[in-house]
Amino acid sequence: MIVYQKTELEHLQILQETQQARQTGLLTAEEQQSIKQKYMALLYSPGVFTRIGLFILTCIISSAGSGMLALFLMEAHLLDSPAWVFFTAAAFYVALELMTRQSKHYKSGVDDALILIVTGTFLTALYWAVFENMHLGDVSGILLISALMFALCLYLTLRFSDMLMAAGSLIALLVFIFFMVYHAGRIGAMILPFVMILCTALIYFLLLRLELKLKAWYYENALIVAQIVVLIALYLSGNYFVVRSLNEALHHSAGVEPVVLPFGWFFWLWTICIPLLYIAYGLKRKNVVLLRTGLILVAAAAFTIRNYFHLMSMEALLCVAGAVLIAVAYAAIRYFKVPKHGITYEQTDEQHLMDHMRVEALIVAETFSQTPGPVADNTKFGGGDFGGGGASGNF
C-alpha cells in the first residue's frame, strides 16, 4: 500500500534510530558513520527548515499551476462545472505520486504540501458538486461528503503515512457516524451521545489492537495522532457542556422547546471522571498519549464546571488552582526524584537541550515583546509577566 520501497524505509528507520542513539551518547561517531555508509539514505527527507522552504515553494507552484490551468479552461468555457476542480485535484495527485515515487520525497515539504492541496481541492470540488449540482439535502450531502473524504484521507494515510490525513480520516468517519444517527430522527437525537461514546470507544480499542499488531513502523506516528483524536472525541461525546448544547440545538432546529437533559448525572460523571481515568490508565500502562490527553482534558473539565457553577470569583479560582497545581507538581517531583514503579522525574534523553536553547531565546522574545514598554504597559501589575516566564521554555 505504501508508496515507498521496503529497503528505502528500512534504511530510513535504521538511520533515524542510530541518529537518536548517537544523540543520547549510546553510539560513537565512527559507528554512526559506518552505519550511514552501509545503509545509505535512499529517501529525501531533509531538516525542518528545508521542509518549510520546500512547503512554501510547492504551494507557490501549485497555485500558479492551477491558475494557469484555469486561464486555459476559461477560454474554452469549461469553468462552469466542478469537473475542472476534480481534474485539478487529480493532476495534483499525479504530481504527488511522481514526487514520492520518482524523486523519493519523504516528508520533505513537497509531499506534505501536495497531500494537503490534493485533499483541499478534492473537498472543494466535492462541496461544489454535492450542493450546487446534485441538490442533495443538507444531511445526505454531508453524509456523502464525509464518506468520500474518509475514503480519500484513509487512502492517503496508508499510501504516504501522513499524520494529518490520519486525523482527517478519523474526523470524517466520526462526522459520518454522527449524521447517520442524527438522520434517524427523534430517537436518534436522543441516543446520539451514547452511540458516539460506544463508537469512539470501539475505534480506540481497535486502534490499540492495531498498535500491538503493527509491524510497519512508519505508521506509528499516524496511529498516535489517530489515538489522540479518538480519545478527545470519546471525551467530548459525553462532556456535559457539549451534550447539553447539542441537545438544545437539536430541539431548537426541530421547533420543540428544549427539555431538561435526560441522564444529566451521567454526563457530569463522565465530564469529571474520564480525564482522571485517562491519567490513571496512562500512568499504569505508561502510555504517554493517554496521560497527556488526560492532562489536557482536565482543563476542559474545569471549564465545563466553571461554566455552570460559579463557586468563586475568577481571581480566587486562579489563585487556588495555581496553588494546587504547584503543590501537586512539587510533591510529584519530590516523590519521583528517585524512580518508583518504573516512573522517574529525570529526563531520559538529554540530547536536544542545546538545540532548544536557541529557539527558546526567540520564544522568550516573542512572549515578552509587550513587556518592556514602560510607557505603554504598566497599568497591569507584573503578576502575569513572571508567570509567563515559567511558561516560555524548558531550560
Add this chain to the structure above:
Amino acid sequence: MNFSLLKRLHQQGLISVPSFEKIEQKHQNSLFSLHWELKTLLYLGVMLLSTGLGIVIYQNIDTIGHQVILLIIALISGGCFFYCFKNRKPFSRALVKSPGSMFDYLLLLGSLSFLTFVGYIQYQYQIFGTNYGLATFFPMVVLFFLAYEFDHLGILSLGITNLALWMGVSVTPKQLLMSINYNSQQIVYVYLLLGLLLLAAAFLSSRYDFKKHFGFTYMHFGAHVAFISMLCAYFIYYDSGYAFLFLLGVFGLGYYVYQDALKRSSFYFLLLAVLYAYFAFSCLVVNVVIRLGNDEGPIFLAFFYFIASAVAIIILLIRLNKKIKAS
C-alpha cells in the same frame, strides 16, 4: 529506542561491544519519564497563581498603596539577582554553561520583575519625566549587561527588543509583520539602521571571539529586520525610480548572509537569504509584468515565471542543503 533493530546492527558488526552494552543496560532500565508533564504543570501553576495574585493586588491597590507593591517587586527582583550573583560562574568570553535550570528561571524572573519595576515607577511617579528615551535606555543597558554577564540568550533577546524600543520601534518578527504601520518613511529607516546594527553585532561577536554563540540571535533579528525594512522601503518608494536601490540592497545583503551562512554552515540563514532574495526578484518581475499591460499574455507569463522559478529554487535549496551537510 528500537532494541531489536540495534541488536541486529550489533550482530552485523556495525556496533561495537562496549556501545552495545550501554544500549543493553539502557534497554533494561528504561524508565517512564514524567519530566515534561510535571514541569508543564509547575509552569501552569506558577502562571495561574501569579496572575491571580496580580489581579488581587491590582483590585486592592487603594488599600495596599503603590509603595508597598513597588517594594514587593523590588524585593523579588533583588532577591533573584542576589541569588544569581552568588551562584554565578566566573565570566568568560566563551560559552558559559548555566549552573542549572533554577538559576535560569530566577535570572529571567529577576529581569522581568526589574522591567516591571522600572515601568511601574515611571508610570506612577514619572521618574524619568517625559524623557522616554532615558526610560528605555536604562533597562536596555542593564539587560545587555545581564545577558553578557550570565550568558543568557533569552535575556539577550529581551535586550535586543528593548534596544528596538529605545530606537522608537518594537521589534519582534510577529509584530514586525502585523502591527506596525509601514507607511511612515522614518520608521523604515530606523528599522534599517537597527537591522544593520544587529548584523554588525553578529559580525563583531564572531570576529573578536566575544560570546560567539550570541551571533545567532543577533543575526536572526538583524537579518529579518534589515530584509523586511528594505522590502517595505521598496513599496513605499514604489513610484520613484529610487525604489530599485532598495531591491539592490536586498540582493547585496542576501549575498552577505549567504556567504556568512556557508561559513557557519547554517541552513536556516541560507534559506532566509534565498527566500528574501527570491521575493525581491519576484517583485521586480511582477513590476515589469504589470507594466506590460493587463492582457492575458502577461498574466500567463507571470504564472509561468512563478512555476519555473519556484522549481528552480527548490532544486537550488536541495543542492545547498547537500552542500552544507557535506561540509
